[in-house]
Amino acid sequence: MVTTTPGASKPIVDLESATVRFCGDSGDGMQLAGTQLTNTSALAGNDVATFPDFPAEIRAPRGTKAGVSGFQIHFASKEIFTPGDSVEALVAMNPAALATNVADLVPGGILVVNKDAFDEKGMKQAGYSASPLEDGSLSAYQVFQVDMTRLTRLAVDGCGLGQKESDRCRNFYAMGLVFWLYDRSLEPTLRYIDAKFAKKSPAVAEANRKALHAGYNYGETTEAFAAQYRVHKAELKPGLYRNLTGNEATAYGLMTAAKRSGCELFLGSYPITPASDILHELSKHKNFGVRTFQAEDEIAAVTSAIGAAFGGALAVTTSSGPGIALKQEAMGLAVMTELPLLVINVQRGGPSTGLPTKTEQADLLQALYGRNGECPMPVVAARSPADCFDVVQEAWRIAVRFMTPVMVLTDGYLANGTEPWRIPDAKSMPPIEVKHPGPAHNGDVFHPYERNERLARPWALPGTPGLMHRIGGLEKQDVTGNVNYEPDNHQHMINTRARKVALVADDVPEQEVDGPANGKLLVVSWGGTYGACATAVREARAAGGSVAHCHLRYLNPFPRNLGELLGRYEKVLVPELNRGQLRMLLRAEYLVDAIGLNKIKGKPFTVAEVVEKIQGLLAD
Amino acid sequence: MVTTTPGASKPIVDLESATVRFCGDSGDGMQLAGTQLTNTSALAGNDVATFPDFPAEIRAPRGTKAGVSGFQIHFASKEIFTPGDSVEALVAMNPAALATNVADLVPGGILVVNKDAFDEKGMKQAGYSASPLEDGSLSAYQVFQVDMTRLTRLAVDGCGLGQKESDRCRNFYAMGLVFWLYDRSLEPTLRYIDAKFAKKSPAVAEANRKALHAGYNYGETTEAFAAQYRVHKAELKPGLYRNLTGNEATAYGLMTAAKRSGCELFLGSYPITPASDILHELSKHKNFGVRTFQAEDEIAAVTSAIGAAFGGALAVTTSSGPGIALKQEAMGLAVMTELPLLVINVQRGGPSTGLPTKTEQADLLQALYGRNGECPMPVVAARSPADCFDVVQEAWRIAVRFMTPVMVLTDGYLANGTEPWRIPDAKSMPPIEVKHPGPAHNGDVFHPYERNERLARPWALPGTPGLMHRIGGLEKQDVTGNVNYEPDNHQHMINTRARKVALVADDVPEQEVDGPANGKLLVVSWGGTYGACATAVREARAAGGSVAHCHLRYLNPFPRNLGELLGRYEKVLVPELNRGQLRMLLRAEYLVDAIGLNKIKGKPFTVAEVVEKIQGLLAD
Amino acid sequence: MATDVSLPVLTANDFASDQDVRWCPGCGDYSILAQMKKVLPTLGIPREKTVFVSGIGCSSRFPYYMNTYGIHSIHGRAPAVATGLKASRPDLSVWVITGDGDGLSIGGNHLMHCIRRNIDLNIVMFNNRIYGLTKGQYSPTSPFGKITKSTPMGAIDYPLAPLCIAIGCEATFVARSIDTNIKHLGMVLKRAAEHRGVSFVEVYQNCNVFNDGAYDYATNRDTKADTTLELEHGKPLIFGKNREKGIRLNGMNPEIVELGKGISEDDLLFHDEKAPEPTLAYLLSRMRHPEFPEPIGVFRDVDRPKYDDLINSQIVEARKTKGEGELQKLYTAGETWTVS
Amino acid sequence: MATDVSLPVLTANDFASDQDVRWCPGCGDYSILAQMKKVLPTLGIPREKTVFVSGIGCSSRFPYYMNTYGIHSIHGRAPAVATGLKASRPDLSVWVITGDGDGLSIGGNHLMHCIRRNIDLNIVMFNNRIYGLTKGQYSPTSPFGKITKSTPMGAIDYPLAPLCIAIGCEATFVARSIDTNIKHLGMVLKRAAEHRGVSFVEVYQNCNVFNDGAYDYATNRDTKADTTLELEHGKPLIFGKNREKGIRLNGMNPEIVELGKGISEDDLLFHDEKAPEPTLAYLLSRMRHPEFPEPIGVFRDVDRPKYDDLINSQIVEARKTKGEGELQKLYTAGETWTVS
């Protein structure tokens, strides 16, 4: 519906949601542009979801396809779970960006290009023989060719910046234009400019401000744009909100778990994409007593964490891909010594070095079976950026209640993606109970492997008189914890370690489903595919399909009612960004003929992909 | 049936088979005694199977239970597959040995003890309050108390040995006694003594000879022993035979595969129990052009092998338990670079450092899923000591035909156990075909990832003009092998790597079963449990049970007819020395409700354990 | 801590655990264990504040025999395990027990990094120049040409010198002793414990089963006076049965000289543990039998801020400048908005 | 090999692969690549006989840009990969390209062991004192106190000196150069290639994105004459804009002196690449800015049997004594028996 609001010179079209993508060279500041639109939209009361898409680790020469960086924002007046399958508005700062992104633009969508970048060189680098702006290849879209470079230089002229610096303001020009297009306030961005540059370099601040306004006014004044768009407030749970990436949420969750359990936080880590930001974030918060140890490698990272765990810390190690593979031996030691430890795997594209900056879900079976011998540990996975905050705390709760290492799975998509986070009240959070046995009186012997009803052994800390004991990787005698090679003890300990992990199922909620309690189809998902699956299932149900959604947070052990639940549906579909790892576990455990929807392209599912599969299964 | 042979002073009882165990302190030379009886029996034409049982890695103080070493020999006039569940004759050199071994002696069995060792100290160390020789606790057995220490000293008196050295001859005394008991020739052992000591120290040779004869004569002359026993020749396939341990067979198999394929053998390894002997054996045969590299750790071991594979060698890395866990990241590189490589895992008790000297089958799932990302590689397993010889050659055949790393699983039980090996004719072995592309002529481009009908890429060796190319762990573009991050290429490569491994199934024989082609029960086994399962199934069938045996050599991919085959039986039983790893794979793949028989005690199955389970399943 | 004050006077036996020792009879590890038990009671640190961390190897069984806290970790990783423990629990006295294979082969990198960080650990490397636990393969300290199970034709790798590596990483405390020289060994262990910062001690240890006599030259009554040289701070480098020989500097290199014959003690090289530059320590660490007597004692003992202090002072510093962290503040940092 | 003989004269371009180079504009890696391409044609080794092995890092992308054989392996393992290749293919010329993180952090142990084995590899470490590829965390060579993404309050680890480590492992060839000093860099790379045995070269490399200016002192026209010192075999250690300063030995330690004023060149320390004892090389490797000018050039170049020769000569030796191995003989060794 189109209205004309007084003050606004052009008609405003109301939308339920909008999807916009900025793309350009790594140097063009597209991530910033995206973040600004995200915050502005969130502040405007929309629900938002984002998907930043970085180029591969190595920086590519300017203007090449390999160097293209993008940031997609989905903002809506309804609850949304994904950044959107395709984009309705695309801003392309150069030919390479256009070439690599235009395919995602919906027919009839808005395409804003920086005309000045479409010179010989630029087009050659993008692999264009003829200019796409002229050869009609873009006729399906509403194309707006803007001389952004020239206009930005004009706008910032007089701020006393050199040309290179002036051109750096282009992203603000693009933002201004998009902000006008979606009737967004410039305030938040102006505040950002102030905070960021005002002190450091007033000239740059001034220039960015000017570029922002210039872009906005360009939309306002030129004939080119026929209308503005507006996305109203969403109905969100009342509260104080902020945006958060998955890696930030993980870091905050760890600090929160530390406070809740009264343990000091120790992170042993070695940098690796896309996990490094957790290390970066935590190293900023030493005033919380956080100790971050950048180790010489992943093995030192995890073993240093084991040492810290023995000392009583909330010990964590974070990594991805190859780094997790390297930690497997040491995880075995943590299982054998029955120490609480968090191993956080921000999954990326594999195998081997694979696709470091791309997302994937292919480390689930490694999490369960990557170690030598029978070496069980609980595994949990986050479903959205903000969910990382809750999942790591839950993982630590399990770790200390059962005295076991716990594997937490997130992925590159969650790690860098953002979503609005309803800020919790720190004071009202329940404590995570941690008990350490007190000093023993002369004479009475301490049994480090004596177990409670959860089969957890005592967490006795060095420094406690009378509790001196030795742990290690050789098989232990139950109760005494002495080295023991006896056949029956080994069998007993193998069973005990397995039973202990199995008992976790009694300590976590039963599995719930979204949708009918029984019916034709159940979609079972885990991890970062939550958004696409949840949305797809709702769409399919809205279209009258008998389909429910079951998203697993607990992957080992499975929720105790899962088997019974799977039995209530005629078919089971398991969409995964791997070759069917959860599917295999379900088949083996419950002998259910689960069907897979599998995609391994370094990208999340689109809602459409899942919907199509669901429709197909419902049809036949 | 009892006969009296002329010349022999005592009646001789004919037996179909006999099981004997020597046990004593690590220092008592029990392994040697066992080996001698093994060879002698083999030379006498029996089928034999052995089970050496070492103490854990750390040497324990003399006389303690932890220091007990044992060697069990099963020799028979029929075909046998296991060292026997229990023993009919036990030689115990000290109280600790008696305490830890007597439980395995059958009621009425022969028990020979070295009486001299049953002093205060000895019995205390063994945990005896009263002497078992007097308190009647051994009444169930035919006990023969021999003053072995005293009698040995007497026998070797005059050879000019000190007491310590004299006592070292005790194991020869024990051998002599057992040789008499089973009517065995002393010749082979006398030859051994000659070869081993005659030059180095004639005195020791003389003493051992005397001790051996003394033991033999003791049996002959004392009243104590009522009869001798005799086990006749077995019906074995005609040919030249020798005894072989699994680790020797593995080493020989590798050297044979190298010759058959015309590749030079390179072993990159880091010592670890129980895999080290492969390194030791191969390092003896440099005249075969074998290069053994003792690396600084397991990661250097496997990566050095990858380097050698790139250079055209038959590259192997061997390890166990924690060492295999450490190699996982590098295996991913081998999968990504599609180089032929053998990773040999001599499985031991886990998790973590676990039980280094004990056997287990708990690394199967790690072999399949231990790496980050979707990282498939073929997995094969040996079923008996001599089978290691064939399996490693088959593994190399697959590796070069498909250009892929292959995991070979053996275990501590196979590695140290021996069996008679029918020596093959080296000349008549078919070559393992290896093709390297030749020089390219100026101009034409080489495609390192162009594939043949098996999806194998060319193995182009450095040094070949015109074929210069670069490989690595980042995702590759098919055909060109260039680094590539494109979504569709990644999906294509993930599928291609998986399909390539799946294609191996078309290149290996269909799975066979021993027993009825369909029926009530199918026993499915893999690896070192072959002997116990094969024997148990035959016994059960002999007892009229409708049961067949299917032993898997190929664990990934499964033989192409396996699913169909499983469907032909009402029930499927999977005995494993783990918590059900193969069972899980079968359930997931074929949705068959396979039942498990699982034991994790660091020991192989006894035939009785498997028979009992089979009977149980056949009954209900 | 209360226990510190009311600490009863402890004896060597108080530090013995209830586990029976499982080394081969005659193993050099026994005497190192005995000296450790003698030294610990003299440090005034209660047992519960002491932790032994080891890797895997015969030597690494050590923690089981001490009535303290202990971790028998995995092969080569003890320095990293200990680093995590000490960094988060600076109140503990942490020892690392390792072997020549555990510490220099698989664990070489962790050792190197924990030394360069100067974290306050006492590292004792039992150097028997062999892999004992795995029954006799050559190790990174086995001499060139050494014949072992894995090198039937002799080792072709040149050995690493543990002390050269430690000094190359600027270790602040470096020492060497010998299993059978018990008084000296006790002294060195005590010095190591007293040093603030990382202490690295190499102990020549005889593996009488797989490498018997490796150190005969240095332990045998008749030869040891000529094949070893006891370092003393501020004293000239003198050795020999009748202390008749000395080490003199010739250009940048050491040479052996006879005392008397116009050469006096003042002409000799004087030892200086405290030398800020490690050049002297490095030169001493390279003196090898048979060309030179092998120095034993403390090569280097200098002060430098410790990693465990630094990591904690950054926390103190951060709290001073930013104030004790508050979660609610953390959550609400940056742009927020209210939905009502 | 035929190709060797009929080898056409190659140019730098012949060594360029068809892949476009993906380093940041202005990265120091470009000039190292350029020099390498210039040096290779001068070695008379055909491209197909040359292999570049690297780990992971910006620097480790190097092999992709060379028209030779190459392996872009996994993080830190290049020395081990190259060892396996060179040991089994001594006919190849094998280069290892690594970074300060790849080679000294995760890969420190492999580097150490491949150096001590003196296997004939040419190892070039691009030292930009930062983790470039992972976008700017501190590395083992980052200075103490360095502020990076992972050390907002400054690094508290003391840096490792690559050359000290190499010398501590008795490297037979040790050198240092600077990305922007292209003539010198070319000379050093050529010398490294010519050395038989392991060659270790540290190259100061600027990461203009995450650690720009780390080597300003050593590259900047105005200061470099005073902050660096070019080593020349047999020549005294002289530096300074007008070559007016020198290094003199004071006891065991270096000191800076002004020439003239009664001090002549003969009083200075003279460089000796061939010194059998590495003490001098070690001392030079410890001279650091700002206290001292930092030496560049060849620190050490001595001969010792190479691992790749030794492993192969043992094979030759074994064949001489035992004869070429025969499988049938192997199978039938020991006790055998016939079943008929």
Ligand SMILES: Cc1ncc(C[n+]2csc(CCOP(=O)(O)OP(=O)(O)O)c2C)c(N)n1
């Ligand atoms: C990851 C791993 N690799 C290999 C082994 C086998 N292993 C145990 S101890 C050891 C070396 C022992 O040598 P050293 O450190 O010198 O100790 P020693 O026994 O001589 O005291 C090896 C290779 C292991 N336990 N774990």
Ligand SMILES: Cc1ncc(C[n+]2csc(CCOP(=O)(O)OP(=O)(O)O)c2C)c(N)n1
């Ligand atoms: C096993 C593993 N751990 C971590 C990483 C992430 N990673 C890639 S390169 C690198 C360090 C790069 O630093 P450097 O070696 O100095 O190379 P530069 O990029 O500075 O040239 C790290 C930590 C990885 N790829 N693999």
Ligand code: SF4
């Ligand atoms: S093998 Fe050697 S080092 Fe190990 S306990 Fe025995 S004597 Fe000691």
Ligand code: SF4
């Ligand atoms: S990040 Fe630094 S080292 Fe890496 S390519 Fe860019 S400039 Fe070079």
Ligand SMILES: [Mg+2]
């Ligand atoms: Mg050792």
Ligand SMILES: [Mg+2]
């Ligand atoms: Mg770097």
